[in-house]
Every structure is written in C-alpha cells, then in structure tokens.
Amino acid sequence: MDTTQHYDLAVVGAGILGLAHAYAAHQRGLRVVVLDRDHHLVGASVRNFGHASITAQEGELLELGRAGRARWLEVAGATGIYAAAAGTLVVARTAAERALVEELHAARGDDEVELLDPAAMAARLAHEEGAPGASHGGAFLPADLRVDPREAAPAIARWLEGQGVEFRWATSVLGLGDGVVRTTRGDLRADRTVVCVGHDIDYLLPDVAAEGAVERCTLAVVTVDAPRGFAAQAGILTSTSMTRYDAFTSQPSAAAVRTEVEGRAPELLEIGANVMMTWRPDGSLVVGDTHEYGPSADPFVSERAIALVLEEAAAVLGVDALRVRDRWQGVYASSPRQPVLVRTPMPDVTVVSVTTGVGMTTSFGLGERTVAAWGA
C-alpha cells in the first residue's frame, strides 16, 4: 500500500449524494478523495427530473430538503449550473384534487402553497399548441428548485476537482475496514469513509443492505419536445403525484383522489405512475415515470407504460400527442423500512443512501448533516 495516499475522507460514489458529502467535507478543510467505479456519471443522479421537490415531503425528508435548498443555490452560484427557484405547479383537474391542494395550503400556509384558480393555472401552463387541462386550478409551491439533471452533478464534480477534491474514476471499491479502502486500482488510507453507492449497497456491504431492506426501484422516463411557446420552468405534478408524495397522501382528500384515479385510469396505478414533467434548458420536457420494485432491476421498458404516461401528460398540457426525443430507464434505492438509510458498520465507515426517490431534493441536507455530526 502507498501510505502517502492518506485522506481525511474517502467518498465512495460520485453521484449527487457523494458529491454533497465531498462538498460539506471540503468546506471544512478536509482532504477528500471521491472514488467511482464508472468513467463518468451514468447513475440515478443524471437520470432524474432534476427536481428538488421540497414542499411535497413530510418529516425528515422535508427537513433535509429545506436544509439542502440553500446549499443547492450556493453550489449553483459557484459552478454556474442552471438552478432555478422555479417552484412546482400542482395541477388540479377534479374537485377532489382541488380539495386536496386546499388542505395542503391550510396545513402549510401562503408562503409554501399558493392556490391558483383555473385561469391563473392555465396562464402558467400556456403554450401555442392547445389549452392546458387545469379545470380546477391547483397550487404553486414556490420553495422547490430545478436543476438540469444531465448537467448538474457532472458540473459539480468538475468544480470540486478544481477546488482540490481528488477524483478517481473507473475505480471500484472492493472492501473497507481499519482505515483502508481497497480498490481495483490499489489501496489507500482514509480516516473516515462515507459510502454513497445508491442502490448498489448489496454489492459492497450485503449485510447493511439486507438489514436496511434496500431494494431497487426501476423507472421509465422520456424527454419530449415542449409544446411551442411553453415557458413554465416550474416542475409539474399531477393527480398520480398526489397518490405518492407524503405531503399529499397525509391530507384527508388523498383517499378520494386515489379512488378517482383508480376509477378513471387504473393502469396508471398498476404501473406505479407518478406523471410529472420538468423543463430542461434545451427546450425539452422530462416526462415520467413508472415504478417497479424488486431486488434486481428488470432491464425491459414497457412501451405500453410509456404510452400511458405520455397520454396523461398530453391531457394535462392540452395537446394531442407529445413527440419523444429519447427514453431511458433509471434505478434508485428503495426501502419500506426507512426513507434515508444511515448505518455505521465499522467505526470509521458510514453508509448513507436515500431509500426513496428524492435524492436530488435531500442530498445537500444529508451531506451537511453527516459531516456536521462528525464534529471537529
């Protein structure tokens, strides 16, 4: 072993969570190395909606989202990446959906939830190709942020490297313990190691994954051409989103919304749809998604599931069809046991994984929390 390769902190995984930990540690003056098995980022951190969906969370996730918001803006300011305090539009198309957003408004207040009447919602979603379907208006959640998922994490990695954080790409970590990080390109020493390998904890630390009941959630997503003249940079959530995020599901009208979706489009619930859209600076819209849970990610993407999601998105935007630019599959860590997994399998090793699909929302809050807990 080359003992000159000694770091205060080794970060395993260069996804957004690893980067958030590297950022928090580097800010405190620690000597940090980030190791990633891939040649560049290809994981969940570049395959998502780029949506910091803060207000739709509850409990620990809401706290982490709120805590991470200022960090996102700080990092965006330093790196020059696109990051917009563009908020989220929650489109209500029925009386029950309207009632649900009103309940959220009553719970959180005007600062977090602005109610929009149908005309105001239609104006926000306006474009030249049709009339958006927002018959009951909805709500605007101003705290939410948007980044470009394809650009943000890679740009943050490049920036951290320029600041003196060392990156080792194409380097798989094989084992950990007693201050030694064993990799496919030799060993190094680190006083602490934080493992941020997303859903792949079972490959490196199978006991931790088993104890935390970590499995894989596989999602199908596409980008489409935004309708001509469409200018909303806010994220767009719809009825199926109201059946998934805790801020909605904890409201009294959530059951009625779910029953309506079951009656109107049961297939959307069968494919685990969360029909949402986010704008990218290249003029496309990310549209998704479906959810399938299991120990391994099924590689096959159902064309029928994509068609259902596109049909629902087109109805919200008020267009006949959406033209697909590209499609892909994403995988993230999921667990019925806890929304965020934090374990210390060895005194110098901390494992952190966001085990529900909100790592873009929570990672900067989590990185700060982990590193602050280590103290001086």
Ligand SMILES: Cc1cc2nc3c(=O)[nH]c(=O)nc-3n(C[C@H](O)[C@H](O)[C@H](O)COP(=O)(O)OP(=O)(O)OC[C@H]3O[C@@H](n4cnc5c(N)ncnc54)[C@H](O)[C@@H]3O)c2cc1C
């Ligand atoms: C389709 C989709 C949409 C989503 N939308 C949103 C959204 O809008 N908002 C939101 O908040 N979240 C969203 N998420 C969730 C979010 O993307 C993830 O929670 C987050 O990116 C996880 O980040 P990570 O750094 O933990 O994992 P990853 O991005 O998966 O990074 C893990 C890294 O670890 C590396 N690695 C693994 N094993 C090893 C090893 N042994 N040695 C070295 N390196 C290793 C991998 O190469 C990888 O680069 C979405 C996810 C998907 C898939």
